[in-house]
Amino acid sequence: MLTLGVVGTNWITQQFVEAAAASEEYQLTSTYSRHEDTGQAFADKNGGQVFTDFDQFLRDGNAQVIYIASPNSLHAKQALAAINADKQVIVEKPLVSNPQEFAQIKAALAAHPDVRLFEAARQIHQPNFRAIRKQIAAMETLNGAMLTYMKYSSRYDDVLAGKDPNVFTTTYSGGALQDLGVYVVYDAVAWFGKPNRVHYYATPIRTGADGKGVAVFGYDNFDVTLNFGKTTNSYLPSEVYGLKDTIVMDNAAELNSVIYHAADGSTKKLSEEPDDNPMLAEVRDFAEVINNPKDPDNARHYQTWFHLSEIVNGVLYDLRRKASLVFPADSQD
Ligand SMILES: NC(=O)c1ccc[n+]([C@@H]2O[C@H](COP(=O)([O-])OP(=O)(O)OC[C@H]3O[C@@H](n4cnc5c(N)ncnc54)[C@H](OP(=O)(O)O)[C@@H]3O)[C@@H](O)[C@H]2O)c1
Incomplete structure (x- = not known):
């Protein structure tokens, strides 16, 4: 059973923890919320501990896998912190705001070779x-x-x-x-x-x-x-x-x-x-790779998903540039 910590408490996190429970591969241990009451309401329904400090959540939350469903601009920063804490990471789509963030994530993953990072692109x-x-x-x-x-x-x-x-x-x-x-x-x-x-x-x-x-x-x-x-x-x-x-x-x-x-x-x-829950297929796939990362099929699937994620996020950026859509995240390194 993989221990799971979640970031964000909106309906998509609820759907994710229900898929995780239905897969029988994960056990929710911790929730990060900015607000004690919001986090507690989520924990009352789903179990686990509540943290309102992100670093403490990573350190003391007893989770091997972190699922991040915060607003898009926060994904890269939170994913980097989770990788650096040697957690397995599942990040909601889109993984990053721009290619600079993707490069930072790639560098962090290279420095933490046992970490797998998945973009939750459920339909694929x-x-x-x-x-x-x-x-x-x-x-x-x-x-x-x-x-x-x-x-x-x-x-x-x-x-x-x-x-x-x-x-x-x-x-x-x-x-x-x-x-x-x-x-x-x-x-x-x-x-x-x-x-x-x-x-x-x-x-x-x-x-x-x-x-x-x-x-x-x-x-x-x-x-x-x-x-x-x-x-x-x-x-x-x-x-x-x-x-x-x-x-x-x-x-x-x-x-x-x-x-x-x-x-x-x-x-x-x-x-x-x-499936009734559209996230069930992805949570099963992620658990399979996390549990058996060296299996040749799993290693190949992981590489395929990661490569696809890199191209998709690059194309999103190119499209945005074509339409002159600029994010504040673009001017941060
Ligand atoms: N795969 C899917 O089918 C699917 C469907 C919907 C959304 N998503 C993805 O899930 C992610 C979250 O989407 P959402 O619509 O749920 O976003 P959201 O409501 O704006 O925020 C999600 C959670 O992040 C926290 N949050 C909100 N504002 C914040 C802020 N300013 N700073 C830090 N934390 C903040 C809140 O949790 P607390 O109040 O507990 O801190 C909130 O529940 C997005 O990346 C979106 O693309 C995926």
């Missing part, structure tokens, strides 16, 4: 994601894709009411690209590779962050269009194009239903029923 661990990748590999011709993930955020109500919730601010490295665009960037990079060129047509909101946007990735023989946002709802399916064949998914991030339409017009269901 799901069987339906792998089924799409397998079908793409089997298609004779690839002709592009149109991938959509656009969901109205209840926190946009706050923006409209004149407030500045973290996820909609550049201060906390927020915005549509970082929050939801990251899922479809993961799709595109995992399925088609690193794009040769990228463009991002962002729709800015009052706070200076992007509320929604369209990105276009250029590859040798096709383009991929990404459509994402947090200021409206889209019900569009997403598609990967072959020549006469097409993969259709209900939603490019949630991947609940995936159908392959063959050239002859016949259809084949690629998806299986998803």
